[in-house]
């Protein structure tokens with residue numbers, strides 16, 4: 211039997227990268243997936259392709275820096291299916307590669323809005339439905355960078371560390387009403403985000419990433435998606451307040467080698 215049969219899942223940043231892989235895997239496992247993104251063309255196309263493959267999927271425009279957009283995405287899922295079982299707060303942006311004192315206030319506020327306030331809004335609008343039905347699974351996308359240091363990424367790491375702290379707090383607060391809240395910390399994953407960083411930063415970045423991971427490679431979005439399916443499923447029924455590292459061992463044995471960059 212499919213592991214998420216009959217569940218409704220909302221996934222932000224689902225048009226590409228890790229969110230796309232999570233949506234694909236959750237739909238394959240029987241969930242009705244509601245895809246939120248700002249890339250409307252790619253998002254609509256993805257939802258159409260999923261439906262053509264016999265899955266249940268809807269695309270809704272959702273800029274996660276706008277609380278009203280997140281409310282609208284969650285609303286459409288509940289209006290169409292009558293419930294909300296899984297929320298994946300996945301969308302985020304990478305602004306970094308500069309020392310913290312060279313970051314502008316605009317860059318800081320943009321990063322916090324997209325990577326952190328979005329998680330607050332996702333939970334704020336999902337929780338009333340989950341509390342009423344006395345069940346739910348929230349998965350917040352954190353990062354290996356919430357665990358270890360890397361020059362140039364203070365704001366990004368700060369937001370991801372806060373996402374993990376919020377995850378623990380909400381797990382404690384909503385455990386008594388059967389809502390589980392967990393996060394995932396990926397290592398370096400083969401996504402458009404990193405393709406852009408390789409272009410922007412250049413040098414030996416791609417080779418350094420491979421060396422930093424004890425498994426000797428970067429990860430694939432589908433490998434993060436399988437962790438999300440697990441955390442959303444009944445198999446993880448006693449798992450809450452945890453951060454699941456899907457990082458090829460990156461944070462177990464940091465191998466950051468600046469001279470390779």
Ligand SMILES: NC(=O)c1ccc[n+]([C@@H]2O[C@H](COP(=O)([O-])OP(=O)(O)OC[C@H]3O[C@@H](n4cnc5c(N)ncnc54)[C@H](O)[C@@H]3O)[C@@H](O)[C@H]2O)c1
Nearest residue numbers: 223225226227228273274301302351353398399401402403
């Ligand atoms: N790729 C990695 O190596 C890596 C590592 C650790 C953590 N993460 C985290 O995983 C998540 C996904 O990263 P990714 O690599 O797939 O990113 P990505 O840039 O490849 O894809 C992100 C998706 O989010 C969408 N998006 C961007 N801004 C948005 C906004 N304001 N509102 C809604 N959607 C928006 C994009 O259109 C895109 O579809 C993020 O939370 C990221 O911080 C990624």
